Amino acid sequence: MQTFTWGNETLTMTFTWADDQPVVVSALNTGGIDVRFEHRLPLVEILATGTGHWLANDRLVHTDIGRALRYVSHSTDKDSHGDHLDVTLADVALGITVVVHYDLPRAIPMFRVSATVTNTGNPAVEDSPALAADGSIVLESVTSFVSAFGAPQGTSADCDAWRLIECENDWLGEGRWHETPTGKLFPRLAQQMTGHNPRGAHSVVNTGTWSTGRHTPLALLDSRELGLTWLFQIEHNAAWRWEVGRDTEDGYLALSGPTNVNHDWAKRLAPGESFTTVPASATLAADFDGAIANVTAYRRAMRIEKADNEHPRVIFNDYMNTINGDPTTDKLLPLIRGAAESGIEIFCIDAGWYDDTGDWWPSVGEWMPSKKRFPNGITEVIGAIRDAGMIAGLWLEPEVIGVKSPMAESLPDSAFFHRYGRRVVEQERYLLDLRDPAARQHLDDTVDRLIDDYGVGYFKFDYNVSPDAGTDFNADSAGDGLLGHNRAYSAWIEGLHRRHPGLIIENCSSGGMRMDFAQTSRFQVQSTSDQQDFRLYPAIAAAAPMLMTPEQAGSWAYPNAQNTPEEFAFNLNTTFLGRFFLSGYINRMSEAQRALIVQAVEAYKTHVQPVIGSAVPFWPLGLPDWDDKVIALGLRASDRTLVTVWSREGDGGDVALPLPWFHGSAVQAETLLPVGDGFTDWPVRWDADAGTAIVGVPADGGYISRTFEFRA
Template sequence: MQTFMWGNEALTLTFTWADDQPVAISALHTAGLDVHFDHRLSLVEILATGTGHWLANDRLAHTDIGRALRYVSHATSRDSRGEHLDVELADAALGLTVTVHYELPDNVPMFQVSATVTNAGHPTAEDSPALAADGSIVLESVTSFISAFGAPAGKPADCDAWRLIECDNEWLGEGRWHATPTSELFPRLAQQMTGHNPRGAHSVVNTGTWSTGRYTPLALLDSRELGLTWLFQIEHNAAWRWEVGRDTEDGYLALAGPTNVNHDWAKRLAPGESFTTVPASATLAADFDGAIANVTAYRRAMRIAKADNKLPRVIFNDYMNTINGDPTTDKLLPLIQGAAESGIQIFCIDAGWYDDTGDWWPSVGEWLPSKKRFPNGITEVIDAIRNAGMIAGLWLEPEVIGVKSPMAKSLPESAFFHRYGHRVVEQERYLLDLRDPAARKHLDDTVDRLINDYGVGYFKFDYNVSPDAGTDLNADSAGDGLLGHNRAYSAWVEGLHRRHPDLIIENCSSGGMRMDFAQTSRFQVQSTSDQQDFRLYPAIAAAAPMLMTPEQAGNWAYPNAKDNPEEFAFNLNTTFLGRFFLSGYINRMSDAQRALIVQSVEAYKAHVQPVIGSSVPFWPLGLPGWNDKVLALGLKAADRTLVTVWARKSDGEEMTLVLPHLKGKAVTPQTLFPVGSGFADWPVRWDAETGEATVTVPDGGGYVSRTFEFRA
């Protein structure tokens, strides 16, 4: 056996291979953990037409090509972000070469991995059924990452010692995390008596481009018995598949982008052509909190660097429970004044600003300001925003063209998604294909015009439809066309940042339907939901940092003049430990209500805004359940710990907030928001020996919330 090691001070991987065995990761070292992988899996698994599995199954793992790949070479390099490794593999019989790419950011124990498959065009076995007469080969799936579960030094692997933590998502119901023991996912089958591994797996699949529309491309495997926690993710804004399964020797996890069986994806490689998988990333830590700290650091290291990341500005948006897509000069000017008086820093005009028909949904695409809504021009409104000291923002849905938009006829057919010779249409929208130069030019011209002509500094990018399998125009398959479009979309967003370095962009896809890292690494703000019931939103807000940094999490607060004071404050607390994200008719509120908004904004700017960009999220009551009566979210910063507690239908609960990082320290609790007359004090009792704070919610019923600061 031969080995080499690669990594940095935060994490090291050991690779092992032999002349008759594929290359595999055999060990990982990080933060005092030495993990071994005695169950060896090839670095990459590939299905191609004319090949299959060496054991018949429908898994991503155990493919003939994966088993045949052999070590060729490896090379390391370094850039400003961190360490890089390329491991070259080859299947000589098929003439395939595979380069597996690893990236490890400095001081971050989480690595990114992808694979490039190349048809080298000189197989030794010319009669292979996988090769066409012209030497081409058709790929049907390629993993980005695959690994055994592993075990710490001195302990054997145990597939039953883990629990899978995964998430169910839904429009208006995002972030519903739950845990299942692997012993329930994978029954004992006595498969060792057959001499074969089992054939099933727990597979989670996303189709279309709402990458988090039903499930999430991020999950965890947690073992308190072994003292290990995996966190893994697929970094892609469309079709993906991940799976965990049981083998005889250990469990395994496999991550991939689109596949043929799930997504109508196939990619033909002629001799000399290559295909690169979507990125995936993974980390191993001693526990759940460690894994969350690692992924939070990774997100900050790997995203596009923008000044707004470290000091996230306070945002007002006119849509939710307010104008709802019907903006006019008369409606906006009072809101602008109210927002400015409240300390808002960004004011975003939402949907409808371009529409003269009164039906804004199918008219999107031309992006010219309405003359009916703004008789003196939209500049009157945008100038009012800027003159009030705020950044002006506009809503766009760049990837679609409404069926009633003039652009539906003026753009060429190549600019749109097609299947079987017809344009793809979904809810009165055509979908732009950003592989096409005309589509990209249209969007570049639009954004540049709105920035240069009107002084827009913030965009809310929405995305309210999904194209199912994709587009087969100029593609090997519908899934191939979809993957090409999504990569082109990401590149287009990167181009906007290069041309407009001060631009702030929010990612909104029907709320939280596209919260993958391919998106969140390219946007400063992430809308977490379209949920409009303030009583339900805390479960979404509390879970949001599982998928993004806290400073990106745009959890809506939309206080209503009809709310009682506690409900009003409850609403504001929902946005307090994220990106402050406000809506509502500020101009229709009482003096006391406006004062409470000002209090919340000032408290946020003083206590949260300076530290949120370096904080680490945690959950002092555990991950929130959708129907939990009491929920909590915490942020750990260098000099303070912030915790928001929401009590729904309170009846005098006493709850214990677990703050293990403050154990043994003298701590002074302080209520940050709300404070003042009319708000009952919530007694907080600190136990330094256990690292726990006992909080008592006064009896009285209703929806009540407080944000606390704990300083050691």
């Protein structure tokens, strides 16, 4: 056996191979944890037409090509971003090489992996059933990352010692995390008596471009018995698949972009052509909190650098429970005044600003301001925003063209998704294909015009439809076309940031339908939901930092004049430990209600805004269940800890908030929101020996909430 070790002071990986065995990761060391992988899995698994699995199954793993790949070479590099490794493998008989790429950002123990497959055109066996007459090969799935669960050195692997933590999403119901013991996912089958591994797996699949529409491309495997936690994610804004499964020796995990069986994806490689998988990333820590700290640091290190990241500005948006897509000058000017008086820093005009028909949904795409809605021009409204000292924002849905938009006829047919020779249409929208230069030019011209002509500094990018399998126009398959479009879209976003360095962009895909890291790494603000019931939103807001940094998490606050004072404050607390994101008719509120908004904004700017860009999220009561009566979200910063507690018609009583980093210290607790006349103080006592704050929640309080700051 031959080995080499790669990494840095935060994480190292040991690679092992032999002439008759594929390359595997045999050990990983991080944070003083030395993990061994006695169950050896190839670095990459590949299915191609004419090949299959060496054990018949429907998994991503156990492929013939994966087992046939052999070590060729490896090379390392180091730059200001971190350490990099390329491991080159080959299947000589088939005539393909695979380069597996590893990136390890500086001082962060979380690595990124992808693989590039190349048809070299030099097979050792020319009559292989996988090769066409012209020497091409058709890929049907390629994993980005594969690993056994592993175990600490000196400990035996135990597939039953883990729990899978995964998330169910839905429109208006995002962030529903739950855990399942792996022993329940994978029953004991006595497979060792057959001499074969099991054939099933727990597979989680996303189709279309709502990458978090049903599930999330991020999950965790946690073992308190072994003292290990995996966190893994697929960094892709469209089709993906991940799976965990049981083998006889240990459990395994496998991450992939689109596949043929799930996404109508196939990629033909002629001799000399290559394909690179979507990236995936993973971290291994001692516990859940360590894994969350690692991924939070990774998100900050690997995103596009923008000034707004570390000092997130306060946002007002006119849509939810307010104008709802029907903006006019008369409606907006009072809101602009109210927002400015409340300390808002960004004012975003949402959907409908371009529509003269009264039906804004199917008319999207030309992006010219309405003359009926703004008789003196939209510059009157945008000028009022800017004169009030706020950044002006506009809503766009760039990836679609309404069926009633003039752009549906003026753009070439190649600019749209097609299947079987016809345009793809979904809910009165055609879908732009950003592989096409005309589609990209149209969007570049639109954004540049709105910035240059009107002084827009903020965009809310929405995406309210999904194209299912994708487009087969100029593609090997519908899934291939979809992957190409989504990569082109990401590149287009990067181009906007290069041309407009000060631009702030929000990612809203029908609320929270696209909260993957391919998106969140390219946007400063991430919408978490379209949920309009303030009583339901805390479960979404509290769970949001599982998928994004806290400073990105735009959870709506919906205070309105009909709220009781406690409900009003409850609304404001829902956005307080994220990106402050306000809507509502400020101009119709009482003086006391407006004063509470000002109090919230000032408290945010004083206590949250300075530290949220470096704070680490935690959940003192655990991740929220959808119907939990009491929910809590915390942010741990260098000099303070912030915790919001929501009680939803709870029974009241003492709620224990573990803050172990303060163990043994004297701690001061301060209520940040709400404070003042009419709000009862929730008593807080500190147990230094236990490192726990005990908060007294009133009984029969209805929907009530407080945010606290703790300092040693």
